[in-house]
Every structure is written in C-alpha cells, then in structure tokens.
Amino acid sequence: MSDPERHPFLHGLSKHRGAPPTVVVIFGASGDLTARKLVPAIYNLALDGLLPADFYLIGFGRKPIPDAEFQQVAADAVREFSRRELQDDVWSRLAPRTLYVSGGYDEAAAFQQLAERIEGIEKEIGQEMQTLFYISTPPSVFAPISENLGASGLARRHVGRPQQSKVIIEKPFGKDLASAQALNRTIASVFAESQVFRIDHYLGKETVQDLLVQRFANAIFEPLWNRNFVDHVQITVAEEVGVGTRAGYYEGSGALRDMIQNHTMQLLALTAMEPPVSLDAESIRNEKVKLLQAIQPLRLEAAAGDVARAQYAEGLLGGNPVAGYMQEDGVDAKSSTETFAALRLNINNWRWHGVPFYLRSGKRMARRVTEIAIRFKRAPGNIFAESERIQLAANTLAFQIQPDEGMSLILNAKIPGLETRTQPVKMNFKYATTFGSNTPEAYERLVLDAMIGDSTLFIRGDETERSWQLVTPILEHWRTQGRTGLDTYSAGSWGPKSADALLDANGHSWREP
Numbered sequence: 001m002s003d004p005e006r007h008p009f010l011h012g013l014s015k016h017r018g019a020p021p022t023v024v025v026i027f028g029a030s031g032d033l034t035a036r037k038l039v040p041a042i043y044n045l046a047l048d049g050l051l052p053a054d055f056y057l058i059g060f061g062r063k064p065i066p067d068a069e070f071q072q073v074a075a076d077a078v079r080e081f082s083r084r085e086l087q088d089d090v091w092s093r094l095a096p097r098t099l100y101v102s103g104g105y106d107e108a109a110a111f112q113q114l115a116e117r118i119e120g121i122e123k124e125i126g127q128e129m130q131t132l133f134y135i136s137t138p139p140s141v142f143a144p145i146s147e148n149l150g151a152s153g154l155a156r157r158h159v160g161r162p163q164q165s166k167v168i169i170e171k172p173f174g175k176d177l178a179s180a181q182a183l184n185r186t187i188a189s190v191f192a193e194s195q196v197f198r199i200d201h202y203l204g205k206e207t208v209q210d211l212l213v214q215r216f217a218n219a220i221f222e223p224l225w226n227r228n229f230v231d232h233v234q235i236t237v238a239e240e241v242g243v244g245t246r247a248g249y250y251e252g253s254g255a256l257r258d259m260i261q262n263h264t265m266q267l268l269a270l271t272a273m274e275p276p277v278s279l280d281a282e283s284i285r286n287e288k289v290k291l292l293q294a295i296q297p298l299r300l301e302a303a304a305g306d307v308a309r310a311q312y313a314e315g316l317l318g319g320n321p322v323a324g325y326m327q328e329d330g331v332d333a334k335s336s337t338e339t340f341a342a343l344r345l346n347i348n349n350w351r352w353h354g355v356p357f358y359l360r361s362g363k364r365m366a367r368r369v370t371e372i373a374i375r376f377k378r379a380p381g382n383i384f385a386e387s388e389r390i391q392l393a394a395n396t397l398a399f400q401i402q403p404d405e406g407m408s409l410i411l412n413a414k415i416p417g418l419e420t421r422t423q424p425v426k427m428n429f430k431y432a433t434t435f436g437s438n439t440p441e442a443y444e445r446l447v448l449d450a451m452i453g454d455s456t457l458f459i460r461g462d463e464t465e466r467s468w469q470l471v472t473p474i475l476e477h478w479r480t481q482g483r484t485g486l487d488t489y490s491a492g493s494w495g496p497k498s499a500d501a502l503l504d505a506n507g508h509s510w511r512e513p
C-alpha cells in the first residue's frame with residue numbers, strides 16, 4: 001500500500017513506521033468530528049500503509065450500534081469526507097477490524113465491557129496491543145471519561161512499555177484558567193503527562209510545521225528575527241464561515257476561547273519562541289512556554305486598551321447577503337458572544353522588547369485566510385526619491401498557512417526604464433506548485449504521531465494553562481461589561497473599527513491578506 005509518490009511525508013518517515021499493534025478507541029464516535037476528520041484520517045493512513053499491521057478501531061457512544069452498522073457509517077464518512085476516494089481493497093481490510101461498544105461515559109460497566117473487548121482482540125491476535133483513546137465528545141464528559149479510564153485500569157494497560165495506553169483530548173481544553181487547571185488535575189490523577197496528547201489541529205497543518213523548518217533550517221532569517229529589524233508582526237486567522245449550526249457550542253465560547261487561546265497563540269509561540277536546542281517535544285514545548293510567559297498582561301480599558309471584540313452584522317459574502325450573528329439560529333437575544341477578537345501584545349524579552357504583535361481572528365470575514373506577517377523596519381531614508389517624504393515599502397515576509405499555502409516576501413525593485421523608480425514586488429513560493437496539492441490532513445499527522453508517542457505537535461499541560469492565564473482576565477472583563485464595548489462589523493469585511501484602532505495608536509494598519 002505504501003507509495004512514496006502518494007504521500008509527501010513518506011520521504012524520511014521512518015519514525016512513523018514504529019507504532020506497535022494498536023487499538024484506537026474513539027469516544028463520541030457518532031459525532032461530527034469522527035465522521036468528518038477522524039475516520040477519514042485513519043483511512044488515509046491505511047491507504048498509505050502507515051497503520052501498524054495489527055490495527056483495530058473501536059467506536060464508543062451511548063446509543064447501541066451493531067458493529068456492521070458502524071462499519072457502514074464509517075465507510076460513508078470516508079466516501080463523503082476523505083481527501084482520497086475509498087478503495088475497496090484497503091477498506092475491506094479495515095472494515096472487519098472496525099467495532100463498536102456502547103454505554104454511558106460515566107458508566108463503569110461500559111468501560112469494563114470495553115476492556116474485555118480489547119483483551120478479546122489481544123487474545124485473538126496473540127499480541128499485546130497499545131490502546132489510544134481519542135476523547136471526541138463535548139467537554140462536559142472529558143473528566144468522567146478520564147476517571148473511568150483510570151478506575152477500569154484501561155489507562156494503565158502495559159505501563160512502561162511501548163504498548164502503554166495513550167489519550168488524545170480534543171479542544172476546548174477548559175473554558176478558563178480554573179477549569180483548565182481542574183481538567184489537568186483530573187487527567188494527571190489517571191495518566192502520566194507522557195501519555196497525554198492535548199490536540200490543537202493547527203499544529204498538524206503542513207504549513208505550521210513548515211514555519212519551524214523555515215525559521216530553523218535557513219540561516220538568513222535568524223539574524224533579522226528580533227527587535228532590531230522587525231517593526232511588528234500580524235497574525236490573522238480569518239474565516240468566511242459563520243456560526244452555522246454550532247450556536248449551542250459557540251454561544252458559550254466566542255472567538256477568544258475558540259480560536260485565539262489555542263490556534264492563534266500557538267502560531268504566535270512558534271513564530272516568536274527562541275530556537276529550541278533540538279526538535280524533541282520537550283525542547284520545543286519549553287520554548288513555547290517561555291515565550292507565553294514573556295507576554296505582558298494586557299490593558300483592558302475600553303479606550304487605549306489592548307483588546308477589541310465584535311460581532312458580525314448582516315452583510316455580503318461573495319456577493320450574497322448573509323445574516324448577522326444575532327439573527328443566527330440558537331443565538332440568545334441578548335448575546336454578548338464575540339465572533340471576532342483582536343489583541344495587541346508586547347513580549348517582554350530581549351528579542352522582542354518594543355515590537356508589537358497583533359493577533360486577530362473572526363468568523364464571517366472577507367476571506368478565509370490564515371497568515372503570519374513579519375513586517376520589517378523600513379530602509380533608513382530614501383535615496384531613490386527627491387523628497388524624504390516618499391517612503392520605500394517596508395519588507396514583509398508572510399507565511400500563508402491556509403488556503404493557498406506558501407510564503408511571500410515583499411521587496412522594492414526598480415521599475416524597468418531610464419529613470420530610477422521603485423515599486424514593491426512580491427516574491428512568491430506556493431506549496432501546490434512545488435509539491436502538488438494533495439497534502440495530508442492535520443488529523444492524519446496527529447493521530448499517527450500520538451500512535452508512536454511523539455507529543456511534539458501537542459500541547460503540554462503548563463502550556464495550555466499559561467495561555468488561559470493570559471486570556472482569562474479578558475474573558476472576565478468582557479463578562480462584566482456585557483454588550484458594552486462590543487463592536488460590530490459587516491459580514492464579509494475585515495473586521496471592526498475598534499480593531500483598526502489597536503494598530504492606529506502605533507501608526508500601523510492591518511494588512512489585507
């Protein structure tokens with residue numbers, strides 16, 4: 001099944017071939033994430049020959065579902081959501097090893113039944129198996145599942161050996177600092193940190209990993225990567241989609257919890273951290289935590305503060321009218337949930353002292369785009385113009401995380417002709433042009449990494465707490481303010497005026513990516 005042409009990871013993928021025989025157990029297997037991402041990820045790993053020879057998938061949920069029905073649901077999910085078509089020869093090997101166990105997430109007997117099913121598989125194939133638990137339920141049951149994994153002994157199967165149990169935990173990991181700490185305590189009472197894989201799917205994205213390669217495999221960037229040369233940094237995570245059918249979840253969350261605390265902060269940490277001593281998980285995560293620790297507490301006052309929040313109002317997207325957030329199904333008539341958030345951060349260390357970092361994320365924005373833009377200081381003066389007032393463009397290095405993955409660099413160039421006139425030009429590198437466009441989904445990489453016990457692309461307990469520590473005062477402030485200070489922006493725009501004001505104060509403006 002393995003074909004180096006089909007899978008860009010396959011070159012140099014030796015570590016990914018080392019997974020022991022594995023049973024992946026998905027809690028919440030009847031859910032949206034399982035169908036859209038997890039089952040297709042497992043199928044694509046099978047297609048590339050990257051699953052261990054002895055591999056089983058067990059779905060777990062409250063409703064009784066026969067194995068055959070789950071196999072059918074899983075096949076349908078692959079047909080609908082996989083990046084590559086379902087091939088009968090691959091599926092016919094995976095399907096008989098796709099099983100279902102039903103029961104309550106807080107029901108000890110159900111976990112006993114699950115344990116018996118796993119032991120039955122081990123007896124059948126005559127080998128000890130690693131169990132990788134994937135908690136893909138709403139967060140209200142993260143803790144009961146962890147506790148039952150502890151009480152049933154499932155968490156401690158084959159401890160100290162490569163087959164030792166592991167657990168992947170979905171987001172949101174808590175809703176503020178206190179709840180994240182409580183969840184970390186529950187998990188730590190059951191699992192060792194080395195068994196725990198807190199997921200942030202942005203870390204599994206190809207271009208996010210490329211950020212590390214660009215920074216640390218190219219010697220030209222490091223000398224410039226500091227306050228002497230960088231004017232400011234902008235990180236944008238913009239979505240075109242609105243809240244859709246997810247108001248039930250989103251009303252209790254908002255952009256700060258849903259996108260900034262996790263995905264955007266991770267992009268910031270990877271961009272700004274010090275070079276790690278090696279690429280092992282702890283070295284990278286140590287550097288990320290140090291960076292998060294260096295961020296100064298934010299000023300929250302309405303005027304001259306470091307934060308902005310807003311809700312989308314009705315507007316036009318792609319020429320079509322779309323509803324405002326307050327008109328969406330399931331949104332409270334007095335909702336103060338922000339669908340956009342922006343922060344102005346200062347990082348108090350030698351490298352970044354005095355360099356503002358601007359972060360923004362919102363739904364229903366003009367275009368789906370995630371990018372990190374490093375804006376360099378301008379060349380001193382302008383010897384190419386008669387007036388000092390005519391400025392050369394600032395060099396900007398932009399990492400386009402999605403879509404249209406790649407990198408660009410804005411430089412000043414001479415316009416051909418007898419006069420010496422300059423114009424900003426863009427040097428572009430496009431992933432799709434160089435490497436083709438069928439790159440693996442984030443969840444493929446992350447499930448595979450967890451299976452071999454590599455936690456580099458997962459969040460450590462202290463990392464998530466540090467990030468919550470930063471955003472929790474903002475959440476508390478906004479809660480006391482209600483709708484006061486909540487700005488609006490038209491759907492299909494680049495966000496509210498209050499976000500522009502965060503940059504105006506420093507003479508900066510947001511890029512239109």
Ligand code: NDP
Binds near residue numbers: 032061063137140172
């Ligand atoms: P769902 O709401 O679809 O729930 C998953 C399953 O959990 C359900 O099918 C149901 O299974 C069970 N469940 C639902 N509600 C409850 C409840 N109140 N108590 C106990 N069990 C419940 O979630 P998703 O699949 O969308 O997401 C799963 C996790 O992944 C969540 O933590 C989410 O935040 C996260 N996530 C999801 C993304 C997505 O795109 N969907 C993206 C990023 C993260 P059953 O009834 O069979 O027990």
Ligand code: BG6
Binds near residue numbers: 171239258
């Ligand atoms: C999820 C958020 O974590 O990330 C969603 O809960 C958001 O609200 C999604 O839409 C965005 O992910 P991606 O990979 O589409 O950028």
